[in-house]
Amino acid sequence: MASLNVGSLGEYIREQRRHAQYSLRQLADAAGVSNPYLSQIERGLRKPSAEILQQIAKALRISAETLYVQAGILEEREEHGLGLRTAILADPLINERQKQALLAVYDTFLKENDVQQQAGDANTDPDEPQTLEENAQKGRISDGDR
Amino acid sequence: MASLNVGSLGEYIREQRRHAQYSLRQLADAAGVSNPYLSQIERGLRKPSAEILQQIAKALRISAETLYVQAGILEEREEHGLGLRTAILADPLINERQKQALLAVYDTFLKENDVQQQAGDANTDPDEPQTLEENAQKGRISDGDR
DNA sequence: GCAGGCTGCTTGCAATTGCAAGCAGGGCGA
DNA sequence: TCGCCCTGCTTGCAATTGCAAGCAGCCTGC
Incomplete structure (x- = not known):
């Protein structure tokens, strides 16, 4: 069950990577993941684990929260009484x-x-x-x- | 290095489950995961994926963010108190x-x-x-x- | 006694993650 | 032309996730 919006998450990561002027390998290296795996994540072929997501977020210098929101695994900002x-x-x-x-x-x-x-x-x-x-x-x- | 603090995460989940007066099976059912897997998560034997974490959070009626913080994959964001x-x-x-x-x-x-x-x-x-x-x-x- | 319910835990096993190695192709200098 | 370095992508494969099935223990009722 793909409750994870991997497509947009990948696109978002790629976009942010491009924006930071990183090559795939550079970001992969900085994030401590392999470059083929990062490639697959960006194309939506794999769902990265929470750990990987966190490392990518750190490397991209964006808040992990943003990534989780993009991935659809965090609500935008929950004030709903939960x-x-x-x-x-x-x-x-x-x-x-x-x-x-x-x-x-x-x-x-x-x-x-x-x-x-x-x-x-x-x-x-x-x-x-x-x-x-x-x-x-x-x-x-x-x-x-x- | 295990940036995931699975031990405390599991303990935390178990604590919250107990507190909500759920049995292992009840929470597992509500979260849509299997009960043995939830058991293993609570005992720190497995690192749940972001997706599973999210489902558990929903079932426990706590914010996924809290779980991520507990798991050590999100920085603590404190504008609470007020x-x-x-x-x-x-x-x-x-x-x-x-x-x-x-x-x-x-x-x-x-x-x-x-x-x-x-x-x-x-x-x-x-x-x-x-x-x-x-x-x-x-x-x-x-x-x-x- | 012992059947049925609950609690949580252990055990194989399919599916998935994540990686090392290698591939195709585009520039650029000699 | 050939290297050389860069870009990203494809391909097996070990390790891990997550689950179905089953086990042991503890109550409560019969």
Whole structure:
């Protein structure tokens, strides 16, 4: 299943290489990959692994992220709420235990909403009161909001 | 040289899977990969391709970016911190009351850390930023460790 | 007891990655 | 004309990915 947009990725790499005035061998050398392989990548015949992609990005002095976006394996910039989990984990202001607590609360909310939204379905994961309790204890929230 | 930090990547995936209360098979199914392969990834025996990584990220509801960072194939990009607040408010999966609750917990943690400052944890040593909003904008230092 | 479900792990095996070696062709100087 | 160096491409082949099938252990019910 080619969810990887290898075609445009290859074209993009070639374009960037040309733009940097590198020959195929030069870039291959700089990236630490073989030149025939780079050739095949650029023509869309091979899907480079994450590692190779990273090396190419470094050699081209472009962000690996850009390449991943081009390859269709990274969203442009995800702010769709998938990011909340990420944001929690990435936050430098709180420690690991606190992150876990926040995540636990978040998961509790998600599960809450999930149960409410989906009325009656074959549920593989029945309600687990234990975790809910645990979460509630850690993140016991003062209901009195402003 | 193995620029992929497969060990920590696997651990991280396993941790996130456990946290989401998925079994190995469940996550493997959701991600569209085989369960033995996922097992091997989690134990660091295999380096998943970019495609697989992406699918796992989707199934775990975390950003692929986070996984790439964990795998050591993407630089850590930190403009978070403020982002957590924003991310909470922007998240479409939880309602307004729940957002306020999360923010309240978050604030509690921040206050906790601010009070304790040098008392508790020996491992993580944040710079105890007080005005987190302004602070988060300037680039933070990542302790180059791994 | 023991059947059925779950958990994760091990084992071959096809398909793919990624590379060393070699090929075709275009300039350019002697 | 012949070398020589450059460009990119093609071709086997080892190593790796990723999977189907199967195994061992642990519960829970009968």
